[in-house]
Amino acid sequence: MSAAAQAAPATASKPTDTRQAASTTPAAELSWDELATRAPHMSATMRSYLEQLAVSSRPSTVAAASLALRHLAAHLTETDPTCRTVAAIERRHVESYKLAWPPGRANATTTR
Numbered sequence: 001m002s003a004a005a006q007a008a009p010a011t012a013s014k015p016t017d018t019r020q021a022a023s024t025t026p027a028a029e030l031s032w033d034e035l036a037t038r039a040p041h042m043s044a045t046m047r048s049y050l051e052q053l054a055v056s057s058r059p060s061t062v063a064a065a066s067l068a069l070r071h072l073a074a075h076l077t078e079t080d081p082t083c084r085t086v087a088a089i090e091r092r093h094v095e096s097y098k099l100a101w102p103p104g105r106a107n108a109t110t111t112r
Helices: 002-006 032-038 040-056 059-079 091-100
Strands: none
Touching: 032 040, 032 059, 040 059, 059 091
16 A cells, blocks of 8 residues: 555545445555465465466466456455455456456457
8 A cells, every 4th residue: 555545544545335436446566475464365265276277377377367366356455355255256346356457448448
């Protein structure tokens, strides 16, 4: 969290109902160790998945999945303090993440 965000009053920086709030600001990139401090069960589940993925995937695939999962976990733990396990992830969490990551693509349109 930035120094400015930490200095701001809690009522101004946090929505009153985290279930309804959808952040469109991407969370900071965090390491697995930082995520394990925030959400140990979520981090352990995601890292276990990456270990299984590594059995049959290329290292670049595992690295990309690791980055995406770290972004997701950082977003979840920043935007919803009650979401600390993979089992707690709901549709609203995924929708919020899709709006935030990757930055700049949320409103992009595709043409064929």
